[in-house]
Amino acid sequence: MKIASEKTIERLSLYRRLLRVAKGAGQMSVYSHDLAEMVRGTAAQVRRDLMEIGCAGNSKKGYDVDNLIDAISEFLDSDDVTPVALVGVGNLGRALLQFFESHHPKLKIVAVFDNDPEKSGRVIHGCRCYGMSEMPVVVAGKKITVAVLAVPVGAAQNAAKQLEEAGVRGILNFAPEPLRVGPSVAVENMDMTMALEKVAYMARQNNSKENGAK
Amino acid sequence: MKIASEKTIERLSLYRRLLRVAKGAGQMSVYSHDLAEMVRGTAAQVRRDLMEIGCAGNSKKGYDVDNLIDAISEFLDSDDVTPVALVGVGNLGRALLQFFESHHPKLKIVAVFDNDPEKSGRVIHGCRCYGMSEMPVVVAGKKITVAVLAVPVGAAQNAAKQLEEAGVRGILNFAPEPLRVGPSVAVENMDMTMALEKVAYMARQNNSKENGAK
Numbered sequence: 001m002k003i004a005s006e007k008t009i010e011r012l013s014l015y016r017r018l019l020r021v022a023k024g025a026g027q028m029s030v031y032s033h034d035l036a037e038m039v040r041g042t043a044a045q046v047r048r049d050l051m052e053i054g055c056a057g058n059s060k061k062g063y064d065v066d067n068l069i070d071a072i073s074e075f076l077d078s079d080d081v082t083p084v085a086l087v088g089v090g091n092l093g094r095a096l097l098q099f100f101e102s103h104h105p106k107l108k109i110v111a112v113f114d115n116d117p118e119k120s121g122r123v124i125h126g127c128r129c130y131g132m133s134e135m136p137v138v139v140a141g142k143k144i145t146v147a148v149l150a151v152p153v154g155a156a157q158n159a160a161k162q163l164e165e166a167g168v169r170g171i172l173n174f175a176p177e178p179l180r181v182g183p184s185v186a187v188e189n190m191d192m193t194m195a196l197e198k199v200a201y202m203a204r205q206n207n208s209k210e211n212g213a214k
Numbered sequence: 215m216k217i218a219s220e221k222t223i224e225r226l227s228l229y230r231r232l233l234r235v236a237k238g239a240g241q242m243s244v245y246s247h248d249l250a251e252m253v254r255g256t257a258a259q260v261r262r263d264l265m266e267i268g269c270a271g272n273s274k275k276g277y278d279v280d281n282l283i284d285a286i287s288e289f290l291d292s293d294d295v296t297p298v299a300l301v302g303v304g305n306l307g308r309a310l311l312q313f314f315e316s317h318h319p320k321l322k323i324v325a326v327f328d329n330d331p332e333k334s335g336r337v338i339h340g341c342r343c344y345g346m347s348e349m350p351v352v353v354a355g356k357k358i359t360v361a362v363l364a365v366p367v368g369a370a371q372n373a374a375k376q377l378e379e380a381g382v383r384g385i386l387n388f389a390p391e392p393l394r395v396g397p398s399v400a401v402e403n404m405d406m407t408m409a410l411e412k413v414a415y416m417a418r419q420n421n422s423k424e425n426g427a428k
Binding site for chain 2: 004006009010013014017018038039040076078082084090091092094095096098100103104145146148153168169170171172176177178184185186187188190191192193194195196197198199200201202203204205206207209210
C-alpha cells in the first residue's frame with residue numbers, strides 16, 4: 001500500500017467528490033486548473049497529487065473524469081467495504097449514523113456501541129447496538145478497524161482506550177476532548193466547538209472591516 | 215480588534231478548553247510545556263500564542279490558570295453573546311442545535327431556518343423555525359452574523375448565498391460541498407465524509423504496518 005501525506009489524502013478525497021458532481025453534470029474531461037479552482041488550490045498542486053496516484057493529464061483535453069474517479073478510488077478505498085463502528089448513540093450519534101449511511105458506499109457502520117443498557121440489543125437505523133463490554137468480541141468478529149466516536153465530553157478518552165484495545169486503528173472523534181492513544185491509532189478530531197468559535201471570530205473581523213470601511 | 219491567524223485562533227480555543235478542564239480538577243497554574251503536551255505542540259509555540267494575547271508566564275509557577283482563561287476569553291469572545299443561525303433542521307441540524315446549546319455559553323443559536331413549510335413557525339429545542347424567505351428580516355432583526363449550515367448536499371450553495379445576502383459573515387458548513395461566497399464571508403468546512411475517508415485510509419496503513427511487522 002502506497003503511503004501519502006494526510007493533506008494529499010484530504011485533497012484526493014475532495015477531488016473525487018467534485019469529479020463525481022462534474023460527472024453527474026455530464027462533464028467528460030477536466031483540466032488541472034478547473035480542479036484547482038474548485039478546491040481553491042493551484043494547478044501545479046493538483047497535477048502533483050494526481051501524478052502521485054499515477055495519473056497524467058493530456059495538455060489538450062486535460063484528465064478523463066471517469067479514469068480519474070477510478071484511480072482515486074483505487075488509491076483511497078479498500079477493495080471491500082470497510083466496516084466502521086459508531087460509539088455513542090445519542091442525538092449526534094444517530095444523526096451521524098444516518099449521514100454516513102447516505103454519503104459513503106465503501107464505508108459502512110456495521111455496529112454501534114453505547115453504555116446505556118436500555119439501548120443494548122436494539123436495532124438503530126438498521127444497526128445492532130451493543131454494550132461497551134461487548135466491544136472486543138464484536139470488533140474482532142466484524143473485523144472493524146475504524147470507529148466514529150460521538151460520546152459526551154468526559155467519556156471519550158475511556159471509549160478511545162477501549163477501541164484501541166479492541167483493535168481499532170483509526171478514530172474520527174466528535175467529542176470536544178483531545179484523545180491520548182498509542183502511535184498505531186490515527187485520530188481525526190471533528191472539533192465543532194472550536195470551529196464555531198473560529199468562524200464567530202472571523203465573522204467579527206469581517207464585520208468590523210466592513211464597518212470600518214464605511 | 216486584534217487580528218490573529220486562523221491557526222492561532224484554533225489553538226487558543228483548544229488551550230482554553232483544556233484550561234477549563236484543568237481548572238475543574240483544581241489546578242491553579244500551568245506550564246507552557248504542559249499545555250504543549252496536551253495539544254501535541256511545542257512549548258515555544260504555546261508561549262508565542264499566549265504572548266500574542268498579552269500573557270507572559272512566570273518561569274517558576276508558569277501561567278495562572280484563571281488569568282489565562284480570562285485573557286483568552288477576552289480575546290476570542292465578543293463581550294455579548296453572539297447570536298447564531300442554524301440552517302437546515304434535519305437530523306444533523308437538530309443534533310447540532312442540542313450540541314451547541316450545551317457546549318458554548320457565548321455562542322447561542324437564536325433562529326433556525328428550513329425550507330420545509332411544515333417546520334416553519336414551530337419551536338425546535340427552544341428555537342423558532344423560520345422559512346428561508348424570512349431570512350433577511352430575521353437575520354437583520356436579530357443581528358446575526360454567524361451561521362451553521364446543515365442542509366443536504368445540493369442545497370448548501372444556495373443557502374450560503376442567501377446567508378451572505380442577509381448579512382452573515384461566517385459560516386460553519388456541514389454539507390459535503392465547497393461553498394462559493396464573497397471574500398467578506400469566512401467559511402469553515404466540517405467535512406465529515408472526507409474526515410472519515412482519511413481516518414479509514416490511515417487505519418488501513420496502521421494495520422498493514424502492524425501486520426507487516428509480524
